[in-house]
Amino acid sequence: MSIRGKAHIAGIYEHPLREIPDRTLSQIHAEVALGALADAGLTLSDVDGYFCDATVPGMGGLSMVEYLGIRVRYLDNTETGGSSYLGHVGHAAAAIAAGKCSVALVTLAGKPRTSRGGNRGGMSDAPEGSFENLWGLFGAPYGYALAARRHMWEFGTTSEQLAEIKVAASLHAQHNPNALLQQVVTVDDVLGSPMISDPLHRLDCCVVTDGGGAVVVVSPEVARDLERRTAVVLGHGESQKHTDNGRVDLTYTGAVWSGPRAFEEAGVTQADVDYASIYDSFTITVMETIEDLGFCEKGEGGRFVLDGALVAPSGKLPFNTDGGGLCNNHPANRGGMTKILEAVRQLRGEAHPAVQVPDCEIALAHGTGGSLSTRMGSATLILGREDVR
Amino acid sequence: MTEPAELPAPAPQPNLETQPFWDATAEGRFLLKRCDTCGTVIWYPRFLCPDCHGTETSWFEASGRGTIYTFTIVRRGQGPYAGAAPYVAAYVTLDEGPTILTNIVGCPPEQVEIGQPVEVVWHDTGEGSALYRFRPVG
Numbered sequence: 001m002s003i004r005g006k007a008h009i010a011g012i013y014e015h016p017l018r019e020i021p022d023r024t025l026s027q028i029h030a031e032v033a034l035g036a037l038a039d040a041g042l043t044l045s046d047v048d049g050y051f052c053d054a055t056v057p058g059m060g061g062l063s064m065v066e067y068l069g070i071r072v073r074y075l076d077n078t079e080t081g082g083s084s085y086l087g088h089v090g091h092a093a094a095a096i097a098a099g100k101c102s103v104a105l106v107t108l109a110g111k112p113r114t115s116r117g118g119n120r121g122g123m124s125d126a127p128e129g130s131f132e133n134l135w136g137l138f139g140a141p142y143g144y145a146l147a148a149r150r151h152m153w154e155f156g157t158t159s160e161q162l163a164e165i166k167v168a169a170s171l172h173a174q175h176n177p178n179a180l181l182q183q184v185v186t187v188d189d190v191l192g193s194p195m196i197s198d199p200l201h202r203l204d205c206c207v208v209t210d211g212g213g214a215v216v217v218v219s220p221e222v223a224r225d226l227e228r229r230t231a232v233v234l235g236h237g238e239s240q241k242h243t244d245n246g247r248v249d250l251t252y253t254g255a256v257w258s259g260p261r262a263f264e265e266a267g268v269t270q271a272d273v274d275y276a277s278i279y280d281s282f283t284i285t286v287m288e289t290i291e292d293l294g295f296c297e298k299g300e301g302g303r304f305v306l307d308g309a310l311v312a313p314s315g316k317l318p319f320n321t322d323g324g325g326l327c328n329n330h331p332a333n334r335g336g337m338t339k340i341l342e343a344v345r346q347l348r349g350e351a352h353p354a355v356q357v358p359d360c361e362i363a364l365a366h367g368t369g370g371s372l373s374t375r376m377g378s379a380t381l382i383l384g385r386e387d388v389r
Numbered sequence: 390m391t392e393p394a395e396l397p398a399p400a401p402q403p404n405l406e407t408q409p410f411w412d413a414t415a416e417g418r419f420l421l422k423r424c425d426t427c428g429t430v431i432w433y434p435r436f437l438c439p440d441c442h443g444t445e446t447s448w449f450e451a452s453g454r455g456t457i458y459t460f461t462i463v464r465r466g467q468g469p470y471a472g473a474a475p476y477v478a479a480y481v482t483l484d485e486g487p488t489i490l491t492n493i494v495g496c497p498p499e500q501v502e503i504g505q506p507v508e509v510v511w512h513d514t515g516e517g518s519a520l521y522r523f524r525p526v527g
Binding site for chain 1: 396401402405429436461462473479480488503
């Protein structure tokens with residue numbers, strides 16, 4: 001496949017100043033963005049792809065899309081030093097050719113001439129930093145606890161219902177000899193574990209583990225010549241959710257956007273999904289994601305997870321059959337890789353026999369990054385068994 | 390204006406866009422920005438309006454009142470908050486619209502509830518600024 005003729009550069013802008021001591025990095029990114037878009041006859045509201053390097057202020061592209069007040073379908077933080085922006089244009093063309101975005105914005109900004117220490121960027125310059133780092137919130141649990149509390153208040157969700165998610169994960173982990181936690185737990189065990197950040201208990205939280213994983217993605221031509229059974233990528237969706245100019249709503253995640261995009265591309269529905277790997281940093285992460293992916297109505301997650309709904313092989317939505325991040329593994333504090341791995345095992349029929357979903361044709365894997373519902377990335381993959389067409 | 394802190398009050402690190410906000414906190418004034426083009430209240434303060442993308446904005450003084458959107462009780466503090474737990478972190482929806490991260494003070498953590506009306510109190514950082522925190526009203 002070639003991107004030749006599939007994309008065009010429609011607007012350019014060079015900042016006119018050479019010394020800019022009186023503006024922030026964020027502001028300079030915004031100024032050049034507005035300039036190039038104006039040159040093209042477009043506005044920020046038209047932008048659905050954003051490309052930048054790792055020197056942008058804050059948490060990479062997530063902070064910048066929030067600052068700019070945009071929400072894009074394609075975000076690329078590829079960092080390759082001075083050649084980054086050539087790469088970004090190539091990536092943008094490929095993404096456009098593949099239908100992943102239609103207006104891709106690439107920005108670069110720096111103040112090495114007037115800012116001591118040069119182009120700091122990163123979290124130290126996060127535009128939201130001075131309003132969020134003051135309140136004694138350390139580590140991941142607190143943001144998720146804030147979401148859980150609100151979900152309970154709006155929908156009547158209970159700690160017992162959240163605990164059911166941990167119980168299901170533990171029922172799977174008992175079959176995984178590599179799982180960090182292999183012991184089956186009960187709802188009472190979860191509720192009896194120490195409170196970490198109300199209303200989340202220790203057993204509502206994922207494990208902390210070293211480790212890692214990898215996947216190899218190949219073309220159909222390559223795959224055809226391989227003996228090993230593969231999983232075919234049927235659909236992909238991604239999204240960001242941010243504080244949206246103070247319109248904080250902690251009861252849903254970016255999965256409300258990533259999910260439909262993946263389902264549409266794959267041409268399947270929730271009813272077609274035989275197995276789901278659901279990102280499980282905390283029990284509340286799973287509950288909100290199940291709702292947001294459309295496996296039940298918003299607010300019904302608490303009832304959905306009862307009666308072994310998540311337990312393989314016979315539950316209505318078998319999930320995380322490796323034990324997930326809640327029991328098995330959460331390497332480097334990032335659970336996305338392991339979500340893909342277990343989905344592929346299910347599609348190959350190579351999950352543990354006790355938790356293998358019979359005739360598993362369609363699997364979903366969902367990843368969550370950042371802080372739930374406030375500054376987060378979501379990505380949904382839908383995979384098919386090799387013979388799915 | 391400001392009163393002694395019952396929680397640690399680490400100093401913020403203002404940047405060129407947020408300096409006016411933090412300067413006003415030293416006088417016990419809670420400033421917000423409003424977009425001159427579409428009228429939207431902007432949070433956090435920045436160069437452009439994240440709603441309409443207009444770049445003309447104006448500061449105004451907020452009421453300092455709001456309601457609790459959600460909260461959690463922190464059981465173990467770190468850094469400047471070591472030894473300060475238990476304390477309450479919360480999102481508060483300001484009467485002017487935006488929902489912002491903060492602490493709830495002035496009442497025992499177990500008495501905090503979603504939906505409670507609150508008002509701002511200022512905790513001096515000792516470095517020319519004050520932190521906005523909120524306490525239940527009435």
